[in-house]
Amino acid sequence: MSVDPVREVALEVLRAVRERDAYANLVLPGLLRDRHISGRDAALATELAYGACRTKGLLDAVIAHGAGRSVDEIDGPLLDILRLGVYQLLRTRIGAHAAVDTSVALARAEFGTGKSGFVNAVLRRAGEKSAEEWVETLAPVDPVGRLAFEYAHPAWIAQAFADALGERAGELGDLLAADDERPVVHLVARPGEITAEELALVTGGEQGRWSPYAVYLEGGDPGRLEPVREGMAAVQDEGSQLVALSLTRAPLEGPDGGRWLDLCAGPGGKAALLGALAAIDRFQVDAVEPAEHRAELVRKATHDLPVRVHVVDGRDSGLGPGYDRILVDAPCTGLGALRRRPEARWRRSPADVRDLVVLQRELLTAAWDLLRPGGVVVYSTCSPHLAETVSIVADHVRRTGAVELDTRELLPGVTDVGDGPAAQLWPHRHGTDAMFMAALRKPV
Ligand SMILES: C[S@@+](CC[C@H](N)C(=O)[O-])C[C@H]1O[C@@H](n2cnc3c(N)ncnc32)[C@H](O)[C@@H]1O
Known part of the structure; x- marks a missing residue:
């Protein structure tokens, strides 16, 4: 049997992810283009590559059982072939013969007959039970x-x-x-440029449930849509829209002087929404991002808006204090957005949480020092991990006497966001990333 080009592409994605920490969803489109794979074949390659990346833990347990040894003792390129084969057996409707034969062909082409026999044996064992039965067993x-x-x-x-x-x-x-479902594409209609109703009409999408600026798209390439090309709309998860909105809606003590700050701005999604809302009232937004290439993305996203970009560390920005509203959309593990990157769940480790909480705490402290009395900070993450969310906020409140506002009141109409005062969105409840947000006011 000759090697199947669709499986070969899926295999190359698995290899790139394992060997050079590549992102599957960045590698695959180029491979499909280069190999002229489209239509149903492209859909199959995508399903196999992303599916095998996502289910690695389950696949490896079944492989180890069948091989009688830990997967760490199996050569990486051989392990990729086994993962692809076991994925087809357990998680697709592809027949067992096709799954095994195509995997054996890949192994033979790469390693010769000896190792293809090993692949054959492990896959036959894996195919002896269904996914449910393997779960029962292992x-x-x-x-x-x-x-x-x-x-x-x-x-x-x-x-x-x-x-x-x-x-x-x-x-x-x-x-x-x-986390295994493909997220619906969310657009944001830029305030002052187009309404969500108009955007839904133009794009054939549906108005969002929670954000007045959100439109859901069923499919297609959003980059091709005219309102997106013209900068009247952009791709942005509805949960992220709600984070930016919560900052603008939070009650201050005293009037809003129109000095807003986005302390972790790259790549600029929330800065653009804040900038568009600030423009309506002739307010000004400062946007901080230490990584130059990400700062450039913020500049692009906000080029015609009242947003000034500063390429500095948010912990030591050199900006003058006195801000009315500050967003700390902190660097985090991203555990609330795992559905966006197939391999992400296996990349992160508890050590990442330990490192990030230090940075999160320092950024929130820096924001606090830049906030005027009576002003509001919104602290947000796209992770629901308690160490990155309520623990950071509780520690900050303890240290500074910050007043925790009921963030749920800043999200009118959004149900089921927890018992307060912070708010937590969830993919399975809201169809958004699992964004966390807490609004804190500085006592006067
Ligand atoms: C969760 S992302 C922000 C997403 C952004 N608010 C948006 O909506 O597009 C966190 C950002 O913080 C930046 N960052 C990392 N360390 C930082 C620091 N010390 N000060 C400020 N920003 C930092 C990262 O480069 C990253 O762009």
Whole structure:
């Protein structure tokens, strides 16, 4: 049997992710273009590459069982072939013969007959049970560990989600399943340029449920849409829109002097929405981003708006104090946006959380020093991990006497965002990334 070009492409994606920490969704489109793969073949290559990246934990457990050794003891390129094969057996409707034969052909082309026999043997063993039966056989007994295994998430991430869901941890399975769904594309209609109603009409999309500026698109390339090309609209998760809006809606003590700051601005999605809203009142936004290439993205996103970009570290920005409103959209683990990157869940580790919480705490402190009495900081993350969210806020309130506003009141009409005062969005409840936000006012 000759090598199937669709599986070859999927395999190259797995290899790029494993060997050079590539992002699957950045590698795949170029490969499909170069190999002239389109239509149903492209859809299959995408399903195989992304699916195998996502389910790595489950696949590896089945492979280790079948091989009688840990996956660490299997050569990387061979392991990629096994992952692709086991994924087809357990998570697609591809027949067992096709899954095994195409994998054996890939192994033979790459390594010769000896190793193709190994691939054949491991896949035959893997095919002896369905995915459900493998879960029954291999999953840990504790409920969270079992769900993590079943939905192919690292156990520490599933536990972090369960902790953040609290009393509603019964939703964990739905949440983990949502990470495997392709997110609906959300557009933001730029205030002052076009309304969401008009944008929905022009694009054939549907107006969003939660943000007055959101439009949902069923499919297609948003970059081709005229309002996006003309800068009247942009791609932005509805949850991110709500974060920016919560900052503009928070009640200040005293009048709004129109000095707003976005302390972690790159690539500029929220800065652009803040800038458009500031423009209406002739206010001014300062946007801080230390990485030059990301600062350039902020400049592009905000070029015709009252936004000044500063390429400095937010912890030591040199900006003058006295801001009325400050957004700290902190660098975080991104655990709330795992659905956007197939391999992301296996890249992160608890050590990342430990490093990031130090930076998050320092950025919030720096923002506080730049805020005027009576002004408001919104602290947000696209992670629901409690160490990055409520713990950072509680620690800050303890140290500074900050007044926690009821953030839920800044999101009128948005249901089910928790018991307050902070708000937590969820993919399985709101269809957004799992954005966390807390609004804090400085006592006068
Ligand atoms: C979650 S992203 C912000 C997303 C952005 N607000 C948006 O809506 O497009 C966090 C940003 O913080 C930046 N960052 C990292 N370290 C920082 C620091 N010390 N000071 C300020 N920003 C920092 C990162 O480069 C990244 O662009």
